[in-house]
Amino acid sequence: MAITPQKQDYSQWYLDVAKEADLFEYAPVTGCITFLPKSVTLWQKIRETMQKKLDLLGVQNMMLPLLIPMSYFEKEKDHIEWFAPELAVVTHGWGKQLDEPYAIRPTSELLFCQFFKNRLTSYRDLPLLYNQWANIIRWEKRTRPFLRTTEFHWQEGHTLHESHDEANAFALSILHDVYIATIRDLMAIDGIVGRKSESEKFAGADTTYTFEPMMGNGWALQICTSHLLGQGFMRGFDVTFQNREGWLENPYYTSWGLSTRSIGGIISSHGDDRWIIIPPRMSEYGAVILPIYGKENTDRVNAYVREIASIVTGSQTEIPVRGEYFRAYVGDETKTLIDFRNIRLGEKIAEWEISGYPQRIECGERDIEQRTCVVASRITGEKKIVPLDELQSTLALMAEAGQKALLEKSRVRLRENTVPCKSLEDIGEAVNDGKFALYEWDKNPAFEQEIKDRFKATTRCIPFEGQFTDMLLTPEKSDTVMVVVARNF
Amino acid sequence: MAITPQKQDYSQWYLDVAKEADLFEYAPVTGCITFLPKSVTLWQKIRETMQKKLDLLGVQNMMLPLLIPMSYFEKEKDHIEWFAPELAVVTHGWGKQLDEPYAIRPTSELLFCQFFKNRLTSYRDLPLLYNQWANIIRWEKRTRPFLRTTEFHWQEGHTLHESHDEANAFALSILHDVYIATIRDLMAIDGIVGRKSESEKFAGADTTYTFEPMMGNGWALQICTSHLLGQGFMRGFDVTFQNREGWLENPYYTSWGLSTRSIGGIISSHGDDRWIIIPPRMSEYGAVILPIYGKENTDRVNAYVREIASIVTGSQTEIPVRGEYFRAYVGDETKTLIDFRNIRLGEKIAEWEISGYPQRIECGERDIEQRTCVVASRITGEKKIVPLDELQSTLALMAEAGQKALLEKSRVRLRENTVPCKSLEDIGEAVNDGKFALYEWDKNPAFEQEIKDRFKATTRCIPFEGQFTDMLLTPEKSDTVMVVVARNF
Numbered sequence: 001m002a003i004t005p006q007k008q009d010y011s012q013w014y015l016d017v018a019k020e021a022d023l024f025e026y027a028p029v030t031g032c033i034t035f036l037p038k039s040v041t042l043w044q045k046i047r048e049t050m051q052k053k054l055d056l057l058g059v060q061n062m063m064l065p066l067l068i069p070m071s072y073f074e075k076e077k078d079h080i081e082w083f084a085p086e087l088a089v090v091t092h093g094w095g096k097q098l099d100e101p102y103a104i105r106p107t108s109e110l111l112f113c114q115f116f117k118n119r120l121t122s123y124r125d126l127p128l129l130y131n132q133w134a135n136i137i138r139w140e141k142r143t144r145p146f147l148r149t150t151e152f153h154w155q156e157g158h159t160l161h162e163s164h165d166e167a168n169a170f171a172l173s174i175l176h177d178v179y180i181a182t183i184r185d186l187m188a189i190d191g192i193v194g195r196k197s198e199s200e201k202f203a204g205a206d207t208t209y210t211f212e213p214m215m216g217n218g219w220a221l222q223i224c225t226s227h228l229l230g231q232g233f234m235r236g237f238d239v240t241f242q243n244r245e246g247w248l249e250n251p252y253y254t255s256w257g258l259s260t261r262s263i264g265g266i267i268s269s270h271g272d273d274r275w276i277i278i279p280p281r282m283s284e285y286g287a288v289i290l291p292i293y294g295k296e297n298t299d300r301v302n303a304y305v306r307e308i309a310s311i312v313t314g315s316q317t318e319i320p321v322r323g324e325y326f327r328a329y330v331g332d333e334t335k336t337l338i339d340f341r342n343i344r345l346g347e348k349i350a351e352w353e354i355s356g357y358p359q360r361i362e363c364g365e366r367d368i369e370q371r372t373c374v375v376a377s378r379i380t381g382e383k384k385i386v387p388l389d390e391l392q393s394t395l396a397l398m399a400e401a402g403q404k405a406l407l408e409k410s411r412v413r414l415r416e417n418t419v420p421c422k423s424l425e426d427i428g429e430a431v432n433d434g435k436f437a438l439y440e441w442d443k444n445p446a447f448e449q450e451i452k453d454r455f456k457a458t459t460r461c462i463p464f465e466g467q468f469t470d471m472l473l474t475p476e477k478s479d480t481v482m483v484v485v486a487r488n489f
Numbered sequence: 490m491a492i493t494p495q496k497q498d499y500s501q502w503y504l505d506v507a508k509e510a511d512l513f514e515y516a517p518v519t520g521c522i523t524f525l526p527k528s529v530t531l532w533q534k535i536r537e538t539m540q541k542k543l544d545l546l547g548v549q550n551m552m553l554p555l556l557i558p559m560s561y562f563e564k565e566k567d568h569i570e571w572f573a574p575e576l577a578v579v580t581h582g583w584g585k586q587l588d589e590p591y592a593i594r595p596t597s598e599l600l601f602c603q604f605f606k607n608r609l610t611s612y613r614d615l616p617l618l619y620n621q622w623a624n625i626i627r628w629e630k631r632t633r634p635f636l637r638t639t640e641f642h643w644q645e646g647h648t649l650h651e652s653h654d655e656a657n658a659f660a661l662s663i664l665h666d667v668y669i670a671t672i673r674d675l676m677a678i679d680g681i682v683g684r685k686s687e688s689e690k691f692a693g694a695d696t697t698y699t700f701e702p703m704m705g706n707g708w709a710l711q712i713c714t715s716h717l718l719g720q721g722f723m724r725g726f727d728v729t730f731q732n733r734e735g736w737l738e739n740p741y742y743t744s745w746g747l748s749t750r751s752i753g754g755i756i757s758s759h760g761d762d763r764w765i766i767i768p769p770r771m772s773e774y775g776a777v778i779l780p781i782y783g784k785e786n787t788d789r790v791n792a793y794v795r796e797i798a799s800i801v802t803g804s805q806t807e808i809p810v811r812g813e814y815f816r817a818y819v820g821d822e823t824k825t826l827i828d829f830r831n832i833r834l835g836e837k838i839a840e841w842e843i844s845g846y847p848q849r850i851e852c853g854e855r856d857i858e859q860r861t862c863v864v865a866s867r868i869t870g871e872k873k874i875v876p877l878d879e880l881q882s883t884l885a886l887m888a889e890a891g892q893k894a895l896l897e898k899s900r901v902r903l904r905e906n907t908v909p910c911k912s913l914e915d916i917g918e919a920v921n922d923g924k925f926a927l928y929e930w931d932k933n934p935a936f937e938q939e940i941k942d943r944f945k946a947t948t949r950c951i952p953f954e955g956q957f958t959d960m961l962l963t964p965e966k967s968d969t970v971m972v973v974v975a976r977n978f
Contacts, residue, residue: 027554029558034604040552041550055819058809060526063528065640066624067518089580090579091580092577092578092580092590093578111523118514126813127809135555319544321547
């Protein structure tokens with residue numbers, strides 16, 4: 001399949017490259033995809049990394065029902081307005097019409113609120129810190145694999161706190177210590193951190209915090225949000241606790257989510273005209289091993305690559321993963337895959353480069369004598385002959401260099417394509433060029449409507465201090481803020 | 490809350506004890522429960538253990554859609570008959586009626602078949618080995634927490650093979666190397682392994698393999714099944730491959746699942762009139778630490794229990810997990826929880842015993858001088874004073890002894906309550922006494938209807954050889970089989 005060049009049609013490039021890398025298939029359900037093993041592995045790595053961080057914050061996992069009684073949606077006005085058009089509604093069960101229809105969860109605030117009601121008596125019960133890994137359905141009109149699908153997967157955290165300040169601090173801790181740490185260190189993606197404008201914040205939230213990376217085309221991706229919901233939902237569901245002064249009070253609520261949309265961020269941030277790149281820390285395989293066959297050396301070469309696979313993983317066991325030619329070695333720390341197909345080396349290399357795995361090992365007859373192999377990085381382009389006793393350390397160093405290079409590329413892209421703007425015309429020029437525009441905004445919502453109508457752009461966030469310090473100068477007027485304007489990926 | 494004695498009403502005991510141990514809450518959705526953190530942790534341990542074993546078999550994870558077009562159910566006749574009454578049907582999306590309704594998956598054979606169709610050309614593409622961790626909805630009339638809930642969680646494996654024998658061997662490998670290994674070694678539950686009768690096997694399967702443990706009341710729990718589906722589904726969906734002889738052929742299909750029902754098995758198998766017991770290998774906490782306060786020593790005791798928590802986990806960081814008094818230490822290998830409430834020690838102990846965590850540490854003023862603490866096992870009843878430098882090894886040994894004791898209890902129960910029967914009257918007596926009946930069966934389905942009508946019992950499995958060798962004698966007639974009859978938990 002030919003991959004459409006990015007310059008020609010970025011959206012088509014995105015679809016082509018994700019399909020070619022075997023990340024998804026379209027499913028026979030409107031707007032849904034089948035997540036193939038490679039994208040499931042990416043999600044699993046994100047999940048494991050975040051789970052460790054959540055454990056350290058004392059967050060506990062729950063599993064709430066998939067279905068929500070429709071009547072619950074009446075309890076929070078903003079919430080129903082936001083979600084009503086997107087709901088998938090179950091009307092039949094037991095082969096007959098149900099007395100009350102259920103919605104498939106578009107998010108779980110409503111069920112968590114109901115749950116909290118029974119768990120809370122006194123300030124001594126607080127904080128309550130919960131999370132769940134779940135699937136979500138939002139019936140979207142326009143869908144794009146990973147970025148916007150009718151069904152997606154995410155984690156959603158829901159916590160209650162005694163005070164506004166504690167809740168706010170926790171929402172920020174999730175943003176920084178869990179989300180940004182994972183996005184930067186694991187996914188190798190940089191972005192701008194801040195809060196959403198009034199019109200862009202979550203339905204029912206006091207404040208929505210966000211981290212907005214720049215994708216390959218200079219558009220912004222909302223990769224995670226952390227909401228200080230405050231007391232609104234709590235009032236709707238009449239959730240109260242006895243505070244330290246003995247009065248009944250509504251607790252302060254936070255919710256926060258990061259979804260499989262992030263896989264789309266990885267594709268776009270690290271991909272180029274030819275292929276995607278999986279960040280080394282997210283790669284299922286520490287290396288893919290490609291034996292080079294001559295005329296009659298097949299058995300010797302095969303024995304040698306098996307030895308290499310054992311060195312890389314520490315495992316002696318060969319596992320059939322798919323069909324006749326692909327075999328894996330699974331170690332405690334890393335896996336490797338051997339491609340035993342007897343096809344031209346160039347063809348093999350080309351295929352594995354498209355697949356996006358960051359490192360490969362090639363070896364043939366000549367290497368056996370020398371006890372060496374060739375190790376190549378898809379990211380840095382480095383390729384060298386390595387003695388077997390240096391193989392493990394070389395792979396580890398190469399992986400870290402690759403991981404660093406990807407993050408640096410993302411950082412530089414963001415840095416070089418973020419520009420201060422003084423007028424609407426400046427903003428239009430910036431977003432048309434695939435850039436983030438920084439603008440001093442008087443907080444008038446009419447501005448947001450205008451940039452949407454004229455440039456198909458939105459306000460992405462009001463950045464926290466300390467970023468782009470040379471550009472993000474203190475606003476000149478006291479009633480204005482700096483805002484990032486960009487197109488939505 | 491008072492826990493109903495097992496002898497009085499086992500079903501009520503089960504509900505009481507699961508509720509009291511904080512494993513679930515009833516959800517505001519018919520037949521659904523909210524899985525509280527403790528049961529989610531149990532499921533997570535099962536998932537991690539099985540995932541490692543699946544990795545070693547080369548099985549890859551997928552995520553297929555939650556929704557299945559209703560028209561797909563027409564393609565496999567047995568399948569639709571089995572599942573039609575249990576389907577939850579989505580009829581509305583985008584705020585309007587959908588052109589085609591969708592069912593929420595009651596299992597995913599239909600979508601996997603459609604998926605396989607596009608993946609398969611030649612025998613060289615086989616085997617295809619996939620699994621997914623997913624939520625399922627089956628609209629059941631009678632539900633019981635964990636055992637039978639409208640929504641439940643499971644893994645479902647779906648594999649294709651070149652030959653009947655290879656598929657059969659794989660279905661058996663899943664049964665033995667993944668399921669039974671996990672159920673015995675992690676959940677500490679023993680059972681009988683075999684295959685289901687014609688009428689009890691899965692809709693559309695050639696053979697269904699099963700492992701049936703005996704619950705605390707002598708009833709059987711179908712905890713996992715592994716199906717050799719053969720070529721039936723493949724024909725319905727027209728999935729073919731070119732075989733080694735060059736002919737088009739349908740591949741051989743296996744599917745297999747283990748669900749959150751297993752949590753019900755843990756409750757029943759290890760619980761008694763007073764409480765549940767969590768097997769040590771499944772426990773979130775290596776130990777729960779209970780400080781004993783005197784009159785004015787609170788700070789000293791608190792400092793000492795913090796030191797103990799650090800020794801147990803290797804972590805110095807205290808994490809608030811819930812409310813004011815509960816703090817966790819999270820190490821790489823294990824976690825521990827400190828209950829800082831200043832209440833009577835007896836009350837504290839009683840509460841933690843009900844919670845089911847297998848080990849606790851108590852320590853007070855006196856221990857500080859001696860540099861000791863008291864370690865107690867909920868399983869073996871062992872309780873002893875341990876110097877701090879022996880604490881880690883003592884906990885590890887105690888955990889293994891407890892794990893072993895639980896499995897042995899399960900093994901002995903099964904052994905002592907499985908009886909050979911010569912007549913229907915014998916069977917009736919056995920199942921009324923809470924026993925498994927072994928019976929030489931002529932495979933006439935009328936027998937299955939009769940034991941259902943008269944004793945509310947079903948055939949559980951036709952056991953493989955090598956179990957109960959003194960009882961499971963070779964059937965006397967050539968056209969009969971030995972069968973296990975029991976009540977369904």
